[in-house]
Each structure stands twice: as structure tokens, then as C-alpha cells.
Amino acid sequence: MSEINIEQAAAKELLAHFQQKLDEEAREHKKNGQLVCWSASVAPPEMCVTMDIAMVYPETHAAGIAARKGSPDMLDVAAQKGYSIDNCSYARTNFGYLELLKEYAKTGVKPEKLAKSPGADVPLPDLVITCNNICNTLLKWYENIAADLRIPCIIIDVPFNHDMPIPDYAKRYIVKQFEHAIAQLEGITGKKFDYDKFLEVQKQTQRSVAQWKRIASFLKYRPSPLNGFDFFNYMALIVCARSRDYAEITFRKFADELEQREKTGAYAFGVNEKSRVTWEGIAVWPYLSHTFKTLKNDGSLMTGSAYPGMWNLEYTPGDLMSMAEAYTRIYINTCLENRAAVLSSVAENGLCDGILLHMNRTCKNMTFLNYATAEAVQKKLGIPYVAFDGDTTDPGNFAPAQFDTRVEALCEMMTNKK
Amino acid sequence: MISLGVDIGSATSKSVLLGDGKTIQAEAVVPCGTGTSGKERVVAEVFEKAGVSWHDIAFTVATGYGRSSVHDANEQISEITCHAKGVAFVWPTARTVVDIGGQDVKAIALLNDRGEIRNFIMNDKCAAGTGRFLENISRALDIGIDKMAEHYFRSTHPAHVSSTCAVFAESEVISLLSDGTPLDDVIAGVHESIAIRACALARHVGLVDDIVMCGGAALDGGVVDAISKNLGRKVAVAPNPQLTGALGAAVLAYERAKRNEVAK
Numbered sequence: 001m002s003e004i005n006i007e008q009a010a011a012k013e014l015l016a017h018f019q020q021k022l023d024e025e026a027r028e029h030k031k032n033g034q035l036v037c038w039s040a041s042v043a044p045p046e047m048c049v050t051m052d053i054a055m056v057y058p059e060t061h062a063a064g065i066a067a068r069k070g071s072p073d074m075l076d077v078a079a080q081k082g083y084s085i086d087n088c089s090y091a092r093t094n095f096g097y098l099e100l101l102k103e104y105a106k107t108g109v110k111p112e113k114l115a116k117s118p119g120a121d122v123p124l125p126d127l128v129i130t131c132n133n134i135c136n137t138l139l140k141w142y143e144n145i146a147a148d149l150r151i152p153c154i155i156i157d158v159p160f161n162h163d164m165p166i167p168d169y170a171k172r173y174i175v176k177q178f179e180h181a182i183a184q185l186e187g188i189t190g191k192k193f194d195y196d197k198f199l200e201v202q203k204q205t206q207r208s209v210a211q212w213k214r215i216a217s218f219l220k221y222r223p224s225p226l227n228g229f230d231f232f233n234y235m236a237l238i239v240c241a242r243s244r245d246y247a248e249i250t251f252r253k254f255a256d257e258l259e260q261r262e263k264t265g266a267y268a269f270g271v272n273e274k275s276r277v278t279w280e281g282i283a284v285w286p287y288l289s290h291t292f293k294t295l296k297n298d299g300s301l302m303t304g305s306a307y308p309g310m311w312n313l314e315y316t317p318g319d320l321m322s323m324a325e326a327y328t329r330i331y332i333n334t335c336l337e338n339r340a341a342v343l344s345s346v347a348e349n350g351l352c353d354g355i356l357l358h359m360n361r362t363c364k365n366m367t368f369l370n371y372a373t374a375e376a377v378q379k380k381l382g383i384p385y386v387a388f389d390g391d392t393t394d395p396g397n398f399a400p401a402q403f404d405t406r407v408e409a410l411c412e413m414m415t416n417k418k
Numbered sequence: 419m420i421s422l423g424v425d426i427g428s429a430t431s432k433s434v435l436l437g438d439g440k441t442i443q444a445e446a447v448v449p450c451g452t453g454t455s456g457k458e459r460v461v462a463e464v465f466e467k468a469g470v471s472w473h474d475i476a477f478t479v480a481t482g483y484g485r486s487s488v489h490d491a492n493e494q495i496s497e498i499t500c501h502a503k504g505v506a507f508v509w510p511t512a513r514t515v516v517d518i519g520g521q522d523v524k525a526i527a528l529l530n531d532r533g534e535i536r537n538f539i540m541n542d543k544c545a546a547g548t549g550r551f552l553e554n555i556s557r558a559l560d561i562g563i564d565k566m567a568e569h570y571f572r573s574t575h576p577a578h579v580s581s582t583c584a585v586f587a588e589s590e591v592i593s594l595l596s597d598g599t600p601l602d603d604v605i606a607g608v609h610e611s612i613a614i615r616a617c618a619l620a621r622h623v624g625l626v627d628d629i630v631m632c633g634g635a636a637l638d639g640g641v642v643d644a645i646s647k648n649l650g651r652k653v654a655v656a657p658n659p660q661l662t663g664a665l666g667a668a669v670l671a672y673e674r675a676k677r678n679e680v681a682k
Contacts, residue, residue, distance in 0.1 A: 378537075384536075384537060387540075401483055405483070405496050405497065405522075405540075406496075412496055412499045413535050416535075
């Protein structure tokens with residue numbers, strides 16, 4: 001892997017560099033007999049990182065494969081294995097990849113679909129960690145991997161928040177899960193847990209989150225120096241490296257660049273910024289470019305999305321109750337009223353004129369309340385919304401022409417309102 | 419001033435020539451849609467009817483799924499905006515529009531008699547409840563699409579067509595007939611299943627009178643009746659319901675041309 005000058009590199013270069021570095025570290029760990037953990041995207045990595053375990057994130061990995069048009073091969077392998085198309089396509093892409101990795105490990109011959117996969121080359125896990133703070137599919141997905149590979153499975157079980165604020169008993173329950181996870185890790189690694197190092201890892205996580213939030217703060221400018229779709233790209237590091245300094249370094253650089261763009265008037269769309277939308281839901285990774293260009297052709301800039309905000313995991317280092325709260329208040333783990341409040345705030349902060357709802361065939365939890373949430377936001381802010389059918393990784397669940405029609409109609413409504 | 423609206427849908431192509439934003443000078447429907455020769459034929463037909471050519475057209479707006487293929491158009495506008503405008507033109511008191519086209523079902527809430535949209539919702543990525551579904555069933559039963567309504571109104575006990583998928587519903591219809599369910603009742607069941615889909619969307623945007631139907635399926639009186647009964651409200655049909663998208667496009671074309679004149 002080529003080295004770069006961290007001080008001088010642009011944020012985009014840092015993003016690519018650190019993503020590759022994380023994958024390389026995982027492969028090195030595997031080669032050296034050190035542990036590799038596959039993790040759900042919003043499961044707390046702090047404990048594993050304290051134990052020097054290399055982290056791999058199947059959701060991000062699947063998104064990377066899909067964005068490079070490689071998901072149909074993985075979905076096909078998963079289908080042949082018997083996974084129903086009703087399952088999450090992130091999970092199916094991962095199951096397909098897992099099957100190919102297993103075959104490679106057994107035979108020593110790299111399967112053709114694995115060899116030509118555009119996704120990062122990641123090793124098989126020695127343990128998995130999952131958390132149901134964004135969906136319950138993640139429990140069975142990771143249990144499935146653990147059972148299949150006969151490896152340990154760490155579960156952080158998080159209650160759904162039917163009311164806000166989050167009650168202390170829920171936080172105490174989650175703290176017990178953290179403590180149990182630490183005990184499990186001590187058993188798996190044969191090492192005592194280093195609480196001083198844990199504190200440092202928590203502090204690092206907070207520095208990463210602070211820079212992540214700093215990037216979001218540029219969405220309030222009109223015209224905006226930040227294209228919201230960049231958020232989707234930079235998300236890879238808030239997911240995969242928030243407890244390392246890789247995320248902090250990259251986000252600080254990106255926020256500095258945005259500050260400079262704002263000062264010099266180098267805006268995302270500039271005078272072509274006719275309207276601003278909130279994108280509710282995960283990106284349609286196989287059609288990331290199409291969805292962006294359709295909006296751009298209509299002069300509509302995405303300046304709001306609650307999705308990247310799921311990693312605004314602010315807490316007080318050293319306080320497990322505070323950390324528990326951060327990992328359970330993810331907006332899709334909360335009641336309709338709170339979801340609507342979060343989405344309203346996102347749309348308001350981004351000075352958005354409308355909302356685009358991704359009715360995601362993969363992600364039921366990020367879909368079923370979309371209309372009710374958008375209606376509540378419409379009532380409060382008076383902005384229109386439009387829904388389209390899509391999927392995070394299965395390109396078969398998205399129709400470009402239908403998306404275009406809905407976006408154009410939304411843009412016409414937003415323009416007419418002005 | 420003559421403006422042209424062209425609506426290239428998934429199943430048919432439509433065009434309307436409008437004089438001074440007020441008078442329909444010619445209109446045409448060609449039974450082939452996007453990706454076919456429909457777009458050329460439908461324009462040629464209205465030109466011939468009105469005795470005009472491209473030189474006489476002040477502004478052209480294209481709409482429908484094939485809108486980007488109409489290269490002579492000055493502007494492309496979504497069919498949601500065009501249908502809203504078209505319905506408001508022919509039915510100014512309309513506040514809820516239900517449009518059932520070849521592959522889309524839309525419910526549009528209108529703010530005023532200018533056709534401004536308050537909200538809209540469309541079917542998801544599924545053909546159930548669309549005009550194409552009705553066509554497929556008529557083909558499977560070997561009954562002309564224009565005869566479907568007659569069967570609907572003759573039915574005394576509409577069958578229950580429960581499948582939520584257009585393909586499975588077709589199999590269900592065949593099974594019902596095999597089981598001895600009268601043809602009229604099966605066809606009435608098909609109409610009701612379409613109505614269920616459309617009414618769910620209409621309720622979602624909020625029902626405000628007048629409720630007006632447009633799109634090709636509005637030509638089937640059975641669909642209109644089934645929707646009206648399901649909603650428990652009076653449902654009107656826009657004059658020439660297949661043409662409201664093209665008409666709205668022509669009205670918008672006129673407004674654009676006027677705006678350009680003022681700008682000059």
C-alpha cells in the first residue's frame with residue numbers, strides 16, 4: 001500500500017488511504033494470527049478496539065461492492081444458498097461474499113466471483129459483534145455468521161425507545177451488555193481489559209464524532225459548499241474507524257476544506273442551486289451516481305439526511321451510562337414523534353425545500369414509518385415530500401425512470417412554491 | 419399563439435394543440451407508447467388535423483415516461499405536474515385527482531384552480547392496480563378492454579381478487595373461472611381490486627371534492643364506479659381523460675411561451 005503525506009493530502013485522498021489501510025490491517029491481523037471482528041455498523045467498536053482487534057464492517061463492505069456494480073454476483077450466490085429475496089440485501093450481499101470466502105479457504109482456489117468482485121479484499125472473522133439499535137435483522141445476520149463459522153458472537157441488545165427521554169433502566173440494561181461484552185472479550189483474547197486504554201479509545205471516538213458533526217454544520221449555508229452526497233462517501237470512516245484517529249484526521253481535513261470553500265465561494269452547485277432536499281434513508285448504492293445526477297439536473301442539492309447523523313454518537317468518555325444512551329438514541333430506534341423531530345431538525349438545518357423518501361426494500365426499519373414521519377414534518381415545516389422505491393444493494397429493486405419522474409415532480413413543486 | 423403538449427406514456431402516446439391557452443385545436447391518441455414510433459405519429463396526427471407544422475408552434479412541452487425522447491420539445495415536465503394542470507383546465511373545481519395510466523397510479527391533491535399541487539403519491543414499483551393490469555386481464559379473458567365495464571355492471575356478486583401482484587392476480591382470475599365463478603363477477607372483482615389500490619393512494623393525499631379521474635383507465639366506467647363506491651364519494655371523469663397529461667403540457671407550454679414574450 002502506497003504511503004501518503006497525511007498533512008498535505010486532500011480529504012478525498014485521506015478517505016481512500018484510510019479505507020485501504022483498514023482493510024490492509026485486517027488482512028495483516030489475519031496473517032499474523034491476531035483477531036478480526038466483523039461488526040454491525042452502529043455496534044460499539046470501543047471494546048474491540050481497546051483489545052487491538054481489527055474491525056471489518058459488512059454493511060460498508062456490501063455498500064462498496066454495490067456502488068461498484070458488483071452486488072448482483074453476491075446476491076446470486078446468496079440466492080443459490082437459499083436466502084430469500086425478502087431478506088436485507090446488505091445481509092444477502094455479505095452472505096454471498098462469506099460463502100465465496102469460505103470456499104476459497106477450503107479449496108485454496110479463489111472462486112471466479114470473488115476474484116472479480118470489485119469489493120475490498122477482507123478476511124474471514126474470528127468473532128462478530130452486533131447490535132440491534134438500527135434493526136433486528138442484524139441479530140440473526142450475525143448469529144448466522146457465528147453459527148456458520150463456529151466463532152463467538154457478541155450481542156449488544158438495545159431496547160426500542162417507545163418514549164423519550166430514554167429511561168435509566170434501559171441505559172443500565174445496555175451498560176450490563178457492555179460489561180458482558182468486555183467479559184466475553186477477555187475470555188476470547190485471554191487478556192485483561194485495559195480500562196485506561198478504553199478511556200482513550202472513547203475520547204478518540206468523541207474527537208471523530210465532533211469532526212463528523214463539524215462537516216454537517218456546513219449544510220446550513222446557502223448556497224452550500226457541501227454536497228450531501230459526499231456525506232454518503234465519507235460515511236465509510238465514521239462507520240469503520242470512529243474509534244481510531246483515521247476518521248478524525250480525514251473529517252478535520254474535509255471540514256477545513258469546506259471552510260475554505262465557503263470563504264472563497266466554491267459552492268457545490270453555486271448559482272445552479274435551485275432547491276435543496278432532505279434525503280431520508282440509505283443511499284441507493286448501485287445507482288448513487290444516477291440519483292445524484294437526476295437531482296443535479298433539476299438543480300436540487302441534497303443538504304439534509306438523517307442517515308449520516310446515526311453516527312453522531314456523542315457521550316462522556318468514562319461514563320458507560322452516557323455511552324449507553326448514545327448507542328440507543330439512534331433515531332430509527334425511537335418512536336415516531338422523535339423520528340419526526342429529528343427529520344424536521346435535519347430539514348430545517350439544511351434549509352430544505354422538500355423531502356425525498358427512500359422506500360427501501362431492504363430496510364424495513366428505515367421505510368415503514370417514512371410516510372408518517374414525512375407527514376409530521378410537512379405539517380411543521382410545510383414542505384412537500386415524495387417517495388420512491390429502491391434498495392441499498394439490490395439494483396433490481398430500483399427503477400431509474402420511476403425515480404426520475406418522482407424527483408422531477410418534487411422539484412417542480414419546490415420551484416412553484418418559491 | 420399555438421402551444422403543443424405531448425404525453426408519451428408507457429402504453430399510449432397523446433398530443434394536444436392549444437390555441438392561445440384556451441381552445442383545444444386538435445388532439446390525438448396513438449396506441450403505442452415510449453420506445454415506439456408513437457411520438458412521431460401522435461405529433462404528425464395533430465399537425466395534420468389542425469393543418470399546422472412545427473413553424474406554427476410557439477412552445478412545446480413533453481411529458482410522460484418517454485418525455486426525454488421528444489427532441490423537438492422546448493421543455494420536459496413531469497406527468498404529475500401536467501396531469502394536475504390538465505385536470506384544473508377542464509375541471510377547475512377539482513381538488514383531488516386520481517390518475518390511472520399504463521404503469522402508474524397517482525393521487526394528486528390540488529391547492530387551487532390553477533392546478534398547483536399540495537401533495538401527490540404514486541404506486542410503488544408494482545403493476546397491480548394499473549391500466550396495464552386491466553389490459554392483461556382483458557387479454558387473458560379474451561374480452562375487449564372496451565367491454566370490461568359492461569361485465570362489471572352486470573355482476574351481482576363481485577368475486578374477491580386478493581392477490582397483490584398483477585401476475586398472480588391473473589392466475590387467480592383463471593382459477594376463479596375454473597371454479598365456476600361467473601365471468602361478470604370475476605371482472606367486477608378485478609375492477610374492485612384496482613379500486614382498492616387507487617383509493618388507498620387517494621385517501622393518503624386526503625379526499626377533497628371534487629374528485630376527478632383521468633388516465634386511460636377512466637375510460638372504463640366500471641373502474642370509476644368501483645372507485646366511487648370504495649370512497650363513498652362522487653367521482654367525476656375528466657373530459658377526454660386519456661388526454662389530460664398532454665393537455666396540461668399544452669397549457670404549461672402556453673404559459674412558458676407567454677412568460678418568454680414578457681421577458682423579451
